[in-house]
Amino acid sequence: xxxxxxxxxxxxxxxxxxxxxxxxxxxxxxxxxxxxxxxxxxxxxxxxxxxxxxxxxxxxxxxxxxxxxxxxxxxxxxxxxxxxxxxxxxxxxxxxxxxxxxxxxxxxxxxxxxxxxxxxxxxxxxxxxxxxxxxx
Amino acid sequence: xxxxxxxxxxxxxxxxxxxxxxxxxxxxxxxxxxxxxxxxxxxxxxxxxxxxxxxxxxxxxxxxxxxxxxxxxxxxxxxxxxxxxxxxxxxxxxxxxxxxxxxxxxxxxxxx
Numbered sequence: 001x002x003x004x005x006x007x008x009x010x011x012x013x014x015x016x017x018x019x020x021x022x023x024x025x026x027x028x029x030x031x032x033x034x035x036x037x038x039x040x041x042x043x044x045x046x047x048x049x050x051x052x053x054x055x056x057x058x059x060x061x062x063x064x065x066x067x068x069x070x071x072x073x074x075x076x077x078x079x080x081x082x083x084x085x086x087x088x089x090x091x092x093x094x095x096x097x098x099x100x101x102x103x104x105x106x107x108x109x110x111x112x113x114x115x116x117x118x119x120x121x122x123x124x125x126x127x128x129x130x131x132x133x134x135x136x
Numbered sequence: 137x138x139x140x141x142x143x144x145x146x147x148x149x150x151x152x153x154x155x156x157x158x159x160x161x162x163x164x165x166x167x168x169x170x171x172x173x174x175x176x177x178x179x180x181x182x183x184x185x186x187x188x189x190x191x192x193x194x195x196x197x198x199x200x201x202x203x204x205x206x207x208x209x210x211x212x213x214x215x216x217x218x219x220x221x222x223x224x225x226x227x228x229x230x231x232x233x234x235x236x237x238x239x240x241x242x243x244x245x246x247x248x
Contacts, residue, residue, distance in 0.1 A: 007198070009239050050240035051211075060240065064198070092239040094197070103193040110191070 005040070005100065006067045006075060010082050010091035011060035014047050020087050021061060028065065031077050037069035055089040066096075183220025187229070195228045197235035203242060207233060211243035 008028075012021055021044070029039050045062035054060065069075070075093055082091040187195070196202070206214050206221070206229055213233055216226045236242040 009198075011240065051237070051243035052240055054240055090240060092235070094235060099194055106193040 003068055003070050003097070004072070004095060005097040006069065007094045007096050008065040008067055008075075008078065008091070010063055010088050011050070011054065012063065012087045013055070013089055014057055014059040014061055016061060016087040021063065024085055024087060025063060025065075027081060028078055031081060032067060032069070032074060035069065035071050035074040035077065037067055037071070037074045039065055040068050041066035057089065060089060185220055185222035185225055187225035188222055192225065195225070195232040197232040197241070200236060200241045203229070203233050203236055207242060209246065211237075211246045 010024075012024070025042065032039055041064070043064040045064060047059050047061050050058060050060050067074075067078075079091065079093060082088045206219055208214060213230055216223070219226075221229060233242060237244050
């Protein structure tokens with residue numbers, strides 16, 4: 001299976017001690033490593049106001065992880081851990097790679113278009129490129 | 137400005153058949169039929185999709201400040217006719233806002 005990219009955000013209770021948060025993160029990293037995943041990014045956004053009340057809290061400690069994995073199983077395991085954890089009140093996992101692929105596609109298309117435009121009056125290569133674009 | 141044209145078009149179809157004189161074009165697709173007299177016409181500046189201008193290919197749900205201008209005070213998603221967003225970007229925007237709502241970055245609804 002090809003590699004997939006996920007965004008994982010979870011929110012801890014605002015009163016959670018820092019060590020507890022760190023422990024949760026290391027536990028997640030361990031789980032990742034076990035299943036052959038990799039944590040690409042790790043950001044602690046800190047305590048911020050939530051848009052609505054969650055578990056009777058108005059604020060939450062946000063942690064953001066970006067995970068690369070070839071196994072979807074890993075996500076199930078991570079979500080299970082987050083659900084069990086007492087400190088975590090909310091979590092969200094989003095698969096990103098397909099959207100990034102789409103982004104690259106658009107980027108590529110635009111680059112090609114931009115590259116074609118200035119060449120048009122000068123070189124004779126322009127019509128062929130245009131032809132390819134029309135077909136593809 | 138499709139929304140302004142639609143009601144006009146609808147009235148010309150649904151109303152009584154206007155046939156001035158004996159023109160020999162009974163029911164052909166004659167189009168809008170030239171300038172309409174007596175109808176109010178609004179000329180509004182055409183809004184441009186902000187995401188298209190900025191060449192945005194991917195709307196990130198984590199960037200709340202990017203999504204904020206597209207929601208109402210109550211937390212509703214603003215319609216395209218208000219913001220001028222193109223359909224593709226509106227679709228992505230809706231997705232991003234819904235994700236942000238899920239993780240309490242944006243409100244579902246703000247109580248008064």
